[in-house]
Amino acid sequence: MVLRALLFVHGVLALGTAFSVGEITQWGLQFAIASGVAMPALMWWLLTACLAQRWLARRSVALQWTLATLWGGACSGAAWWLWSWMQWSNPRPVDGLHAVAGAATGAAMAAAFFQWLRQRARLEQPAATRARLAELQSRIRPHFLFNTLNTAIALVRVDPSRAEAVLEDLAELFRVALNDTGTQAAATLRDEVELARRYLAIEQIRFGDRLQVRWEIDPAGDAARLPPLLLQPLVENAVKHGVEPAAAGGLLRVRTRVRRGQVEILVANSVPQQASVPGHGIALRNVHERLRLMHDVAAHFQAGRDGDVYRVQITVPL
Structure with a gap:
């Protein structure tokens, strides 16, 4: 799951920054910045999801989706705030608009990834059943x-x-x-x-x-x-x-x-x-x-x- 999450987030960031800049050199810089912000947020989100996996499994799908989305937004907003204040060369106050945009982007990506995980789990149910039967037979x-x-x-x-x-x-x-x-x-x-x-x-x-x-x-x-x-x-x-x-x-x-x-x-x-x-x-x-x-x-x-x-x-x- 971690590897797929990393690929998903980097793919979205690569496409998003490609459409927002005009030159390849600018794209590389913007992609590096976006990755630096996104990676802590992704790690926080994945760590919480793994620790709360059993607790979430007993909750409704609607609650799972809501918590995943809100926590994705919170992690992204916190990561953006942390990145803004840790710029050693030019520290500056947090840009509220950018922080909100970052939180919204994180929430949307968390919702999309959660939906993909649910879809993958549904598709793997028949495979899991076949593997279980094969295990019993072998x-x-x-x-x-x-x-x-x-x-x-x-x-x-x-x-x-x-x-x-x-x-x-x-x-x-x-x-x-x-x-x-x-x-x-x-x-x-x-x-x-x-x-x-x-x-x-x-x-x-x-x-x-x-x-x-x-x-x-x-x-x-x-x-x-x-x-x-x-x-x-x-x-x-x-x-x-x-x-x-x-x-x-x-x-x-x-x-x-x-x-x-x-x-x-x-x-x-x-x-x-x-x-x-x-x-x-x-x-x-x-x-x-x-x-x-x-x-x-x-x-x-x-x-x-x-x-x-x-x-x-x-x-x-x-």
């Missing part, structure tokens, strides 16, 4: 449950402690999978990695040396927010389509790293020479949709085959 598959229970049964007599560990990992997986958190809830990357480790620990018993896992985890990215149960379906797909069909097994690589204030997540698996029928589509579309709903344009998603390796790369803000 949760831990029944065949995995049966295979795990059979593995635990086989271990009970020969290695009871290992069987207990398998059942504990399975219980944790299903606790998360059956937790009705909704698409807007958030998990940390650390939680997602831990869940993926539990899943792969179970599969390691089943596949033995055929499943080779390489972990490259950067602790600096542990606090990154992700939709719940996002990483586990990716590693499950990697096992199903990269390791299981190959007689010799395969390599699965999970890497996280922090770069320029963002967390990069990579899930890569080797592809057998005779690859099975593609099956990544539903899970990958689900992951992409849920990332978009949580982080909007701040998240990046890319998936595809690169030679004999299939890569899924995700970037989210830290």
